[in-house]
Amino acid sequence: MRLDEITAGPLLSQIEYPSDLKKLDKMQLQQVCDELRRFIVDTVSVNGGHFGASLGVVELTVALHYVMNTPYDQLVWDVGHQAYGHKILTGRRKVFHTNRRKDGISGFPKRDESEYDTFGVGHSSTSISAALGMAIASKLKGETDRQHIAVIGDGAMTAGLPFEAMNHAGVSGANVLIILNDNNMSIDPNVGALKEYLTDITTSHTYNKLRDDLWKLMGKLPYADLQRDMASKIKDGLKGAITKSSNLFEALGLRYFGPIDGHNVTKLVDTLKDLRDIQGPKILHIKTVKGKGYKLAEEDQTLWHAPGLFDKVTGKINKVTYDTPQAPKYQDVFGHSIIELAKANPKIMGITPAMPSGCSLKYMMAEMPDRALDVGIAEQHAVTVSAGLATQGMRVFCNIYSSFMQRAYDMVIHDVAIQNLPVVFCLDRAGMVGDDGGTHQGAYDLAYMRCIPNMIVSAPMNEQELRNLMYTAQLEETKNPFVIRYPRGQGVMPEWKTPFEKIIIGKGEKIKDGNDIAILTIGHPGNFAIKACKELEADGINAAHYNMRFVKPLDEAMLHEIGKKFSSVITVEDGCIQGGFGSAVLEFFNEHNYKPQVKILGIPDYVIEHASQAQQYAECGYDAASIVKAAKEMMVKKDNELSLV
Structure with a gap:
């Protein structure tokens, strides 16, 4: 299939904006979902881009634009991987084939691209804070009818910022709805205690249903103070009797609803209509499957996060073949070299914040699982836990994309540089990153790292230098924090596996x-x-x-x-x-x-x-x-x- 052969289905072809979607009967929405999902599959298969995340929220996207009065009601997607369906339903279906191409539309929500894109989101975990800010502004302006919705993936909830935002939202009185898209995935499978907590809370169906009914009643009826207190005690009694534990979100002051099936569009519509009438901060927990509707993407969600071009019928991913040996990607040189170094040096550990596939630490995680850690989408924690390990004599390679390292800058200075701890920062995707665009460019690390005392800042010209810089950084005689930054994509040396050699620090x-x-x-x-x-x-x-x-x-x-x-x-x-x-x-x-x-x-x-x-x-x-x-x-x-x- 070619781009010019892709057509929208009979209902989707009539939808330019959400106002057209609202003209349909609720029972037609499943057909819209099917057509929207097919349109995304058709386009991404021949144009490339992110894939599984948007397929997983097709029903939610349709339901939100059907129920809410967008763009007056403000919708924030976290992260923008999920937003392809949103773009198609908000005036960009006819230009969707330009997605991520030069002078085309962005692969992420972008404020200057559409009034429906209320907030730019390329990095994760920002949506609740942004939507809360919008909601507080609306409250001050007296816009009591305005909705503010943050759609956040459960992977993004492993960062600290969403918890800071929820802690504030619970006492703000602002009209904000957090939709937790729980699919147990970011790019790679989620890690940490939150994943287990969401599993536990999902299984408490009896309590969840009773509590939802009670919250709806409390939200719709004008209770007197005594009635509110009684309702709260009933709720707490149910919680203790049925779950034996408190709900984290309610403890933060958020009304919790769910979990519900995120692929049942009519149920989502009914639920969102109810929640629209309940003022204040609240959270809706939905269960979805990343890659929903495309079997291979459901079965291997990491591979199909952004698979490149593929045959949508056979599922065969198009890979360029060469007659001669090709240079590897820099990330793979890192991934294999750290294993070689770790076999010789028992003090070496690898840390990544939720990017084991992207940075190729996955190889070490498979071979040395106790010495390579994925800490979730938590760059600040990744840096400081590396610092803690370094105080105990460990040689930590902390691999973070250059643009994501910006989120942990205070920790680099305060926890590593001031204490002069020999953490090795491997900054992947440094420089221009291609079609991910402005939110992901690794443009600033040379400037923001070289101004920090005690810091060594380096960049290899090829794979051999990358290996030698890694070798030099882990030597006992190297006492300083050490930055090694390298670009996205291929190097220049097909025969890249050269012997390790020490490089004199500061020598060109x-x-x-x-x-x-x-x-x-x-x-x-x-x-x-x-x-x-x-x-x-x-x-x-x-x-x-x-x-x-x-x-x-x-x-x-x-x-x-x-x-x-x-x-x-x-x-x-x-x-x-x-x-x-x-x-x-x-x-x-x-x-x-x-x-x-x-x-x-x-x-x-x-x-x-x-x-x-x-x-x-x-x-x-x-x-x-x-x-x-x-x-x-x-x-x-x-x-x-x-x-x-």
């Missing part, structure tokens, strides 16, 4: 000598510079290329050599220009009174939207072609200045 390498201009690179873009140098050589420009390896500490001997020799310097990084690697080089030159002309190539000061990585490198101006262009412009300027002397 000269890749190519030259006399006309110096190109200084950090990390993977060094490979762009290698290609650029060859093109420049063909045009008569003899460029020197330095792979700096470390942003902190800088190779000062190398920079002194460059400062004395060259009047034209280009720095290249896949990080933000403000405060990053190029800024560090400029600071050094200024401190030591070198005055070369310096051109910084990197990520400019605006949010880079979704596109392919190659398109993003070109847009930012640090791919091979951009390096060649910048070098030629600098040489022309240099020649013009010399001719005027």
Whole structure:
């Protein structure tokens, strides 16, 4: 099937906005769900994107837009993986084929894309706080009829922020509805005690039904104080007699309803209509299946979270085949190398916040389950538990995506750097990440890490350097916290499994000598510079290329050599220009009174939207072609200045 062959079903084709959905009879909604699910399967199979999460909330999506008065009623999705059906029902069905493509619609809710996208959500666990803020504002403005709904996956509930938000919501009196989409999955299976708690609460059907009926009555009738007190005592008595434990959500001041079947659209409609009439903070617990309606996605929910292109009939995932060996993904080099290191060093442990597949710690978790931990969507906890382990002599590799590490910045400073604990931070997805877009770009880590005392900040140019930096970081003689950042996607070395070698911390390498201009690179873009140098050589420009390896500490001997020799310097990084690697080089030159002309190539000061990585490198101006262009412009300027002397 091609994109131009995809058509919406007879009912879905009539729905441009929720106002069209509301014209249908309630008994037609299941057909809408079936058509919506088929449309998502058809489109994602040939266009790519996230898959299982949106299939799991098709019925909920239809019910919400059928019952609620969106966009006046404010709906926040957490995370945006779930929002494909929402986008299709809110004016974007005809452009859904552009999802995650350059200049197309975003793969996540985005405020400047649609008034129905009330809050931008790419990272998890933010929805309750955002919806509560909206609800408090509505309360202040006297908008008593306005609904505020946060749809949060149970995986996202493992973070701390939702509990902070619920603790506030319970005493706020604000009109907010939290819908807990309980499918026991984030990207990988959920971990932790909350998962077990939700299982326990789900099994208490007798108490849940009696309590729901009582809460509805309390919400609809004008009880006097005495009647309210009596109802509360009845509720507590039921709780003690039937469950022998208190309900966490009710303890936080939230009226709890459920659990109910999240794939019964008529039941969802009836329940949401009832809840719409109950003021105050409340939570609806629904049970769903990630990947619902596509058998293979239901059976292997991790694989089908975002499978790429696939044949929707056979389920065969399209994989590009090559005639020659290909370089591995950086994440897999990490995943296999940490096992090699851990076999030789019993102090090594691996930590990840809910990304064992994405960062490839899954290999170590399978082979050494007691030494590799998934702590759930809890980046702050991941950093501080790593710090605790480090105080006891463990060598912890804490692997967090660059954009997610932003959520744990205080812990990096307070719990690791100030105490100078030798935690190794492996920042995956550093630099441009492609079609996930602005919420996931790893643009800032070079800048936000290099300003922290005691921190070592490095970036490998290839797989061999990644292995050697990992080896160096776990040595007993390495006493500092150590950042190793690397990009999404493939490296450059098919024969990547090289022997481990120690790298001198703060020592770069000269890749190519030259006399006309110096190109200084950090990390993977060094490979762009290698290609650029060859093109420049063909045009008569003899460029020197330095792979700096470390942003902190800088190779000062190398920079002194460059400062004395060259009047034209280009720095290249896949990080933000403000405060990053190029800024560090400029600071050094200024401190030591070198005055070369310096051109910084990197990520400019605006949010880079979704596109392919190659398109993003070109847009930012640090791919091979951009390096060649910048070098030629600098040489022309240099020649013009010399001719005027």
